[in-house]
Amino acid sequence: MTESHEDSPPSTADSRMADLLAESGETRLSDVRKELRKESSGESDDLLSRMNALDYLDSVVGQVSSDIPQRLGEYRITGLLGRGGMGTVFEAFQESLEREVALKILAPTMTADPGMRRRFRTEARANAALHHQHIVPVYGFGEASGFLYFTMERVDGVSLDKHVSAARHRGAVAMAPLDAARRFAGVADALGHAHKRGVYHRDIKPGNILVHPDGELALADFGLSKMIGDASVSVSRAGFLGTLHYASPEQAKGESAGPSSDLYSLGVTMFEVMTGHLPLAGKTTEAILQSLLHGTPRRLREFLPKVGKDLDAVMRKLLHKDPSERYADGEALARDLIRVADGDPVRIRRQSIFVLAWRQVRKHPALSSAVLVAAVLFLVSLGLWRTNDQQRTTTRYQNLIAEAMSVAEGEVGSAAGPDRLLESLTGLAVRESPAASRVLGLLEDAARQRPDDPQPDSLRMSYLSDPLPRATMDLLRGRGNDALILLDQAISNLEARSGFAGREEVTWLELYRLYVARAVAKLSVTVSQPDDASKDLIRASLVRPGAYFPRMLGAFLDWKAEEGAAALLSQVDTLIAEAPSGAQDAVGAMLLAFSGLSRPIGAGIMPFELSYGQRRQFYARATALLGDQWTSLEDHERQQQAGPIEASLVANAAGALSNLSDRPAANAYLQKGQAELDALAPSSVLHSWRLVFALLNSSKSVPELPSGVAMPLSMQMRAWNSLLDLDPPPSLLRRLGSSLEELLARAGNDPIALEIKAKLELRISEPAIALQAAEEWVQAEADNPSAYLCRFRCHLRLWNLPGAQEDAVLAFQYAVDPDRMRRRVSSLMSVALDTQAGQKKRADWETFHREFSEDLD
Amino acid sequence: MTLTPEVAFERYRERLLSLIYLRMGMDLRVRMDPEDVLQEVAIEAINSWHTLEDENNVGAWLVVLARRKVARILRDQIGVAARDPRRERAIKTDIPIADRKTGPVTTADRKDRLVLLEQALTRLSPTHREVIILSRIEDLPAKEIGERLGRSENAVHLLLGRALKRLAQELKL
Numbered sequence A: 001m002t003e004s005h006e007d008s009p010p011s012t013a014d015s016r017m018a019d020l021l022a023e024s025g026e027t028r029l030s031d032v033r034k035e036l037r038k039e040s041s042g043e044s045d046d047l048l049s050r051m052n053a054l055d056y057l058d059s060v061v062g063q064v065s066s067d068i069p070q071r072l073g074e075y076r077i078t079g080l081l082g083r084g085g086m087g088t089v090f091e092a093f094q095e096s097l098e099r100e101v102a103l104k105i106l107a108p109t110m111t112a113d114p115g116m117r118r119r120f121r122t123e124a125r126a127n128a129a130l131h132h133q134h135i136v137p138v139y140g141f142g143e144a145s146g147f148l149y150f151t152m153e154r155v156d157g158v159s160l161d162k163h164v165s166a167a168r169h170r171g172a173v174a175m176a177p178l179d180a181a182r183r184f185a186g187v188a189d190a191l192g193h194a195h196k197r198g199v200y201h202r203d204i205k206p207g208n209i210l211v212h213p214d215g216e217l218a219l220a221d222f223g224l225s226k227m228i229g230d231a232s233v234s235v236s237r238a239g240f241l242g243t244l245h246y247a248s249p250e251q252a253k254g255e256s257a258g259p260s261s262d263l264y265s266l267g268v269t270m271f272e273v274m275t276g277h278l279p280l281a282g283k284t285t286e287a288i289l290q291s292l293l294h295g296t297p298r299r300l301r302e303f304l305p306k307v308g309k310d311l312d313a314v315m316r317k318l319l320h321k322d323p324s325e326r327y328a329d330g331e332a333l334a335r336d337l338i339r340v341a342d343g344d345p346v347r348i349r350r351q352s353i354f355v356l357a358w359r360q361v362r363k364h365p366a367l368s369s370a371v372l373v374a375a376v377l378f379l380v381s382l383g384l385w386r387t388n389d390q391q392r393t394t395t396r397y398q399n400l401i402a403e404a405m406s407v408a409e410g411e412v413g414s415a416a417g418p419d420r421l422l423e424s425l426t427g428l429a430v431r432e433s434p435a436a437s438r439v440l441g442l443l444e445d446a447a448r449q450r451p452d453d454p455q456p457d458s459l460r461m462s463y464l465s466d467p468l469p470r471a472t473m474d475l476l477r478g479r480g481n482d483a484l485i486l487l488d489q490a491i492s493n494l495e496a497r498s499g500f501a502g503r504e505e506v507t508w509l510e511l512y513r514l515y516v517a518r519a520v521a522k523l524s525v526t527v528s529q530p531d532d533a534s535k536d537l538i539r540a541s542l543v544r545p546g547a548y549f550p551r552m553l554g555a556f557l558d559w560k561a562e563e564g565a566a567a568l569l570s571q572v573d574t575l576i577a578e579a580p581s582g583a584q585d586a587v588g589a590m591l592l593a594f595s596g597l598s599r600p601i602g603a604g605i606m607p608f609e610l611s612y613g614q615r616r617q618f619y620a621r622a623t624a625l626l627g628d629q630w631t632s633l634e635d636h637e638r639q640q641q642a643g644p645i646e647a648s649l650v651a652n653a654a655g656a657l658s659n660l661s662d663r664p665a666a667n668a669y670l671q672k673g674q675a676e677l678d679a680l681a682p683s684s685v686l687h688s689w690r691l692v693f694a695l696l697n698s699s700k701s702v703p704e705l706p707s708g709v710a711m712p713l714s715m716q717m718r719a720w721n722s723l724l725d726l727d728p729p730p731s732l733l734r735r736l737g738s739s740l741e742e743l744l745a746r747a748g749n750d751p752i753a754l755e756i757k758a759k760l761e762l763r764i765s766e767p768a769i770a771l772q773a774a775e776e777w778v779q780a781e782a783d784n785p786s787a788y789l790c791r792f793r794c795h796l797r798l799w800n801l802p803g804a805q806e807d808a809v810l811a812f813q814y815a816v817d818p819d820r821m822r823r824r825v826s827s828l829m830s831v832a833l834d835t836q837a838g839q840k841k842r843a844d845w846e847t848f849h850r851e852f853s854e855d856l857d
Numbered sequence B: 001m002t003l004t005p006e007v008a009f010e011r012y013r014e015r016l017l018s019l020i021y022l023r024m025g026m027d028l029r030v031r032m033d034p035e036d037v038l039q040e041v042a043i044e045a046i047n048s049w050h051t052l053e054d055e056n057n058v059g060a061w062l063v064v065l066a067r068r069k070v071a072r073i074l075r076d077q078i079g080v081a082a083r084d085p086r087r088e089r090a091i092k093t094d095i096p097i098a099d100r101k102t103g104p105v106t107t108a109d110r111k112d113r114l115v116l117l118e119q120a121l122t123r124l125s126p127t128h129r130e131v132i133i134l135s136r137i138e139d140l141p142a143k144e145i146g147e148r149l150g151r152s153e154n155a156v157h158l159l160l161g162r163a164l165k166r167l168a169q170e171l172k173l
Helices: A003-007 A012-023 A026-039 A042-061 A114-128 A160-170 A177-196 A224-233 A238-244 A259-275 A285-294 A309-318 A330-342 A350-363 A365-381 A389-410 A418-426 A435-449 A455-464 A469-476 A480-497 A505-524 A530-543 A548-557 A565-578 A583-595 A612-626 A628-635 A637-658 A663-679 A685-696 A713-725 A730-747 A751-764 A767-780 A785-798 A801-814 A818-834 A836-856 B005-029 B034-047 B055-078 B107-123 B126-137 B142-149 B153-171
Strands: A075-083 A087-094 A099-106 A138-144 A147-153 A209-211 A217-219
Touching: A012 A042, A012 B153, A026 A042, A042 B107, A042 B126, A042 B153, A075 A099, A114 A138, A114 A147, A160 A209, A160 A259, A177 A217, A177 A259, A177 A309, A177 A330, A238 A285, A259 A309, A259 A330, A309 A330, A389 A435, A389 A455, A418 A469, A418 A505, A418 A583, A435 A455, A455 A505, A469 A480, A469 A505, A480 A505, A505 A530, A505 A548, A530 A548, A548 A565, A548 A583, A565 A583, A565 A612, A583 A612, A637 A663, A637 A685, A637 A713, A663 A685, A685 A713, A713 A730, A713 A751, A730 A751, A751 A767, A751 A785, A767 A785, A785 A801, A785 A818, A801 A818, A801 A836, A818 A836, B005 B034, B005 B055, B005 B107, B005 B126, B034 B055, B107 B126, B107 B153, B126 B142, B126 B153, B142 B153
Parallel strands: none
Antiparallel strands: A075 A087, A087 A099, A099 A147, A138 A147, A209 A217
16 A cells, blocks of 8 residues: 555656646547657656546446447347346347347346346247237347347337326327227237236336337337346335336235236226326335235226226226236237227126225225215116115124224234334333224124124234234343244244235234234344334235334334434324324334333434434423323333333342342342343343342352353443442442452443443542542533433532532433433432431522422422 | 436436445445445435435435445444445455456446456555545545545645556556
């Protein structure tokens, strides 16, 4: 490395190069180059090589023009036709046959895998076997210079998506409805042709349909593009976006997609061509997925009120969620489209419309009565409505089940579900959701409608019970790794048990719970995996689209690093606005956890650290949300801060501490604590308590961690901090002092070391020495309220009124929870003033003390 | 016609990919494909398109998005914000190296060149490396580079000239 070179005085070549760069006229550089070649000296060679380096850099950075290969196999590349996510399309000349072709090079990332190459070849062969007027013929495929490519007919036209976007710019649509019906009939027939030969397209969208100059349409990229897509696309959420709009619901679920899936995508394409809109809207991936799986496609007539009933019906059949309700094959669709174009009546199975009406009712229980009326009117008009008692009971029953499920979706969780998970994450128990009784009530009503149907009862059981109580237990005990293994197993079992179609509500509910639990587990493992957790939350949302918990937890994971805490806070408003009853508590608990006041999950999940100021904001929002709930939490302040396991460790340590003179009693506590430690996951940070128990046992050696490694310094510090917070007697601290000193010497000026030192001195040293230690801590952590509180206590011991006053105000100012800080200051003062020394000072301190106490009321 | 995010992104695609590739470094690349990261940048560009104030700045804007995205991934994946992946050990590669000459290149060449370039860059001093990346990959104006490196504009040109010399030596150009 030639660092010295950087600042040595410039040579003439250096200066000349700097001037050239300063002018930065790229075109001029070529002239300069010519000049330099003529010059032919050591200096000119130097400059030329620097320019070569510049060229090299720019060639790597890559302009489009430099991106075109000269030749691939027998194809001479003559121009660039287009560029897409999966590859680039070139215009090329096939020398052996002397014809122009379109040559598509697959993106290099797609072609590394040998399995992929094999599949590519298989697919390409199958494609070459397709001969249809409305399919762009594939000529061949090959590999050269590490590229996979295939060639197809060079169609002298542009893809349909260009037409769509051009029309959109004009404020028009790409095709009139009847025109579209006629032209797409050919494409539908082409699909039928391909499907019969076992070739599926899997990625039909306007970009893959070419428009000939005469207006005829032709399908391109059969099977190939999607095959490439499979490898990369399904992996990343983001990559999915490109074609998600045209994917069928079963594709979105990751199920294998058959002929009817292609037909669905063709339907979406037609819809867009005719209306300029997509039948399902959505800006984000999640939104699209949700509407894809659970939304109802918009009707053609919403956009084209004058369109004939027949075409509207064809489109609805085409865009049906249930593959079996769609057209059986492309030919059938082609026939109907031609009938529409010719004005002949179309015969669509009426039952599908009947079913459609039912689905409407089920999906929108809130609108149910209005929709029901509409549906009834519609069915009456079709002559299908029979007023029959049995039918009415069925409707009522269905509605009750649907409504129960909808209420269940809206709430945070139930006693057995996400509430417990929230508790494991935040260490805060959320009060029972009022929605629970409503869900149970609705299910009971449903059971009364149909006493013999087991569904309401099994739903009730499933709603009330935890599908995997052991995993929940593990999570509550901080054993995320164990829980994750159990959940993975359970989920793959359940997923394997049946396909997505035809599942019972009960299975869906169970699957939902498991996904949510696994998301929480992924946050609770040793190295938390927020990105993976997000994926499970999306799965959960797909299973129960209205569910609030995944959305809420997802929002907490979906911060933008740059904006950090501010972004998180601003999302909270949206979350609360959408929140069903009881959800405020959940949001509050999460905020509290992130503020670091309850169990600090934030540390593992957030990439940024919260300043005390931000913690204060979080805390303020949390308390505002938690309301009454907060009072009850404050009663168990220590317990809640520590989380259930640490609380129990604290209790055992405190028990041992208060029985120091009674050895057997103390030992009993220590053994209990030790047993709890042995049950912990090996990676738990709580193993720092091993040192606390050892210290309480007057042992000076630092215990090993279960993994056999020495306890790291940071954990030892944590242990000492925990011990000091238990307020041990000075005698014990003096006895242990030497080992602590050693530790502090190793830690240097780490703020935690200063904190421990300050807390220690406060307990064992003269007030003046303690004050000095507190001073150092304040210097190191100027925004930590505890540091000010510590210095306040020193001032209190010195009976320094102005100093104490100042620190009390500072501690109060920086406090995450100002009220609690005020109470602490006040109680510390009361205790001090009640001592003998304090009695004498009482008069001086009276005003100060009163101020603090009075403010509390 | 107004600029759409898709068009803008397509225009800067290769530049962004190089930037992401170099900024990610070997350690991160084994875990994540730069193309995927690029995709994510594209999504972000589409989503935050309204925040672009001046279309003429779209290149710089995209570069900022890409840089942030990589930084964010670094933090997520490695958990260390300040670590510079390019300071890691030199890269091993089994990608065959095409030619070392300049001139028109194919995509395959470019991939090779990117690998070669990165190897060469790791052998430069940190300052040289940074000035090259900032000026040629991130395409920042000399003034801004100067502000970042604490140097005058003139000094930046001088530095870049010298960095190019070293790079030419490393690449044996």
